[in-house]
Amino acid sequence: MIKYMxxxxxxxxxYILGILALVxxxxxxxxxxxxxxxxxxxxxxxxxxxxxxxxxxxxxATFLYIVGSFRKELYDDRGYLTFTxxxxxNQIVGSKLIVALLWFAILGTxxxxxxxxxxxxxxxxxxxxxELLSMVSHIISMKEIVVIILGLIFNGVNMLVLIYFSxxxxxxxxxxxxxxxxxxxxxxxxxxxxxxxxxxxxxxxxYYVDLNTFNIESMNTLRxxxxxxxxxxxxxxxxxxxxxYSIAITVILFIGTGYLIEKKIDx
Amino acid sequence: MKNIVEIKxxxxxxxxxxxxxxxxxxxxxxxxxxxxxxxxxxxxxxxKILTGxxxxxxxxxxxxxxxxxxxxxxxxxxxPDRNFLYKWMTIEDAFNLFKxxxxxxxxxxxxxxxxxxxxxKSVKIETLSKGMHExxxxxxxLSRNAKLYILDEPIAGVDPVARDQILxxxxxxxxxxxxxxxxxxxVRDMENMLEDVVFLxxxxxxxxxxxxxxxxxxxxQIDDIYKxxxxx
Numbered sequence: 078m079i080k081y082m083x084x085x086x087x088x089x090x091x092y093i094l095g096i097l098a099l100v101x102x103x104x105x106x107x108x109x110x111x112x113x114x115x116x117x118x119x120x121x122x123x124x125x126x127x128x129x130x131x132x133x134x135x136x137x138a139t140f141l142y143i144v145g146s147f148r149k150e151l152y153d154d155r156g157y158l159t160f161t162x163x164x165x166x167n168q169i170v171g172s173k174l175i176v177a178l179l180w181f182a183i184l185g186t187x188x189x190x191x192x193x194x195x196x197x198x199x200x201x202x203x204x205x206x207x208e209l210l211s212m213v214s215h216i217i218s219m220k221e222i223v224v225i226i227l228g229l230i231f232n233g234v235n236m237l238v239l240i241y242f243s244x245x246x247x248x249x250x251x252x253x254x255x256x257x258x259x260x261x262x263x264x265x266x267x268x269x270x271x272x273x274x275x276x277x278x279x280x281x282x283x284y285y286v287d288l289n290t291f292n293i294e295s296m297n298t299l300r301x302x303x304x305x306x307x308x309x310x311x312x313x314x315x316x317x318x319x320x321x322y323s324i325a326i327t328v329i330l331f332i333g334t335g336y337l338i339e340k341k342i343d344x
Numbered sequence: 345m346k347n348i349v350e351i352k353x354x355x356x357x358x359x360x361x362x363x364x365x366x367x368x369x370x371x372x373x374x375x376x377x378x379x380x381x382x383x384x385x386x387x388x389x390x391x392k393i394l395t396g397x398x399x400x401x402x403x404x405x406x407x408x409x410x411x412x413x414x415x416x417x418x419x420x421x422x423x424p425d426r427n428f429l430y431k432w433m434t435i436e437d438a439f440n441l442f443k444x445x446x447x448x449x450x451x452x453x454x455x456x457x458x459x460x461x462x463x464x465k466s467v468k469i470e471t472l473s474k475g476m477h478e479x480x481x482x483x484x485x486l487s488r489n490a491k492l493y494i495l496d497e498p499i500a501g502v503d504p505v506a507r508d509q510i511l512x513x514x515x516x517x518x519x520x521x522x523x524x525x526x527x528x529x530x531v532r533d534m535e536n537m538l539e540d541v542v543f544l545x546x547x548x549x550x551x552x553x554x555x556x557x558x559x560x561x562x563x564x565q566i567d568d569i570y571k572x573x574x575x576x
Contacts, residue, residue, distance in 0.1 A: 080444045084444075087437065088430055154426045154427055155431070156397075157397065157424045157428035158430065158441075161420075161428075162445050163415070163417040163446075164445075343398045344392065344398065
């Protein structure tokens with residue numbers, strides 16, 4: 078699997094570095110323009126908005142690129158190499174998933190760090206790092222940061238696996254037809270069905286775990302605490318049954334995708 | 345002698361059309377077998393089932409007594425009828441990939457065949473002509489000491505000089521402990537290297553046997569038998 082990941086990285090790194098370079102140039106341009114045009118004024122809202130747009134563009138382009146990479150295996154001649162390597166379907170899907178997440182993490186971190194550096198260069202302020210950290214820790218705890226990061230990773234995995242599954246299912250169902258966007262229709266339908274199931278499971282078993290204290294509460298308790306202003310960490314609560322359901326669905330979709338590409342796809 | 349390939353009642357349907365119709369075939373270890381037939385006879389379908397790229401509708405296929413899967417992929421060296429290498433690669437990347445994934449890959453053999461084919465490792469795959477592609481693909485496939493080689497139309501669409509080079513490479517680098525399955529409709533060029541032949545027509549085996557025995561029995565070359573069988 079590591080070997081396959083190596084070739085996945087080798088095959089995509091030039092594009093990713095290109096995207097990164099483009100985004101960093103754009104961000105530099107945005108910051109420079111704003112700082113020259115409105116020196117000394119409060120322009121935070123504008124540049125944050127523009128940065129978010131650039132970030133969104135990057136995420137979308139990279140996402141489409143990564144999604145396209147899996148689709149190419151199913152429809153292009155490269156599948157003749159990939160699917161005759163002595164690898165299981167799960168190993169192929171797992172490698173693609175990990176490399177995709179790796180690129181998102183690298184892009185996200187690099188762009189975030191660059192934004193901070195640019196902001197500090199163009200608007201130098203005396204910052205006491207320990208004060209800043211203490212301020213941040215008042216707003217959000219380390220535990221919450223970890224939970225948020227894990228949540229982001231899980232949502233990324235969940236989304237990618239669902240897309241891969243939709244593509245594989247589309248390929249298996251319509252064997253010899255390359256119907257553009259059909260996988261997206263399957264993806265939308267599956268997303269709807271899964272979300273509906275998740276909602277119902279949550280309603281059926283309304284017990285939540287507070288991710289700050291790891292106490293299990295019912296929905297009524299959480300509502301009461303919120304009304305009384307006791308539990309400020311309500312946003313860090315998650316429905317237990319819905320979370321288990323979501324994890325189980327992701328695992329099933331992952332194994333299902335591996336099964337489809339190993340046992341069902343006809344090239 | 346042990347069979348390296350065992351195919352039993354294999355059928356492949358595309359909707360109502362049968363690409364393979366209930367074929368049964370055994371291939372002995374150490375043999376070079378030609379699967380002969382015109383375009384659309386089911387040659388590539390059969391090979392794709394053996395390499396795990398296609399699923400049969402019914403019947404069974406075993407390679408080295410195993411169902412087609414990860415193990416059989418590790419012992420089969422497959423040359424598809426298309427450019428299957430990743431476009432971003434150089435020849436060196438392709439060499440590294442084969443070295444990484446196949447424990448039977450022989451680096452020295454690769455260097456030898458690559459020199460014979462007059463190819464440079466630093467060349468990007470995207471820039472290769474069809475003939476060069478074919479030579480590179482064959483170099484990679486023959487550099488493995490695989491139990492079974494499966495070559496799908498190895499000389500189709502290449503110029504006569506490249507064709508001779510490819511045929512020489514196959515003859516010179518074939519390991520007699522291995523087995524080889526070659527599909528072709530260019531019988532005249534390949535018949536000298538085939539020990540057994542299987543004639544496939546509309547998904548059915550219409551004639552099979554030892555090439556030499558068939559020549560003696562029919563008093564004709566395999567190429568002429570091919571024309572006779574497929575002109576009917």
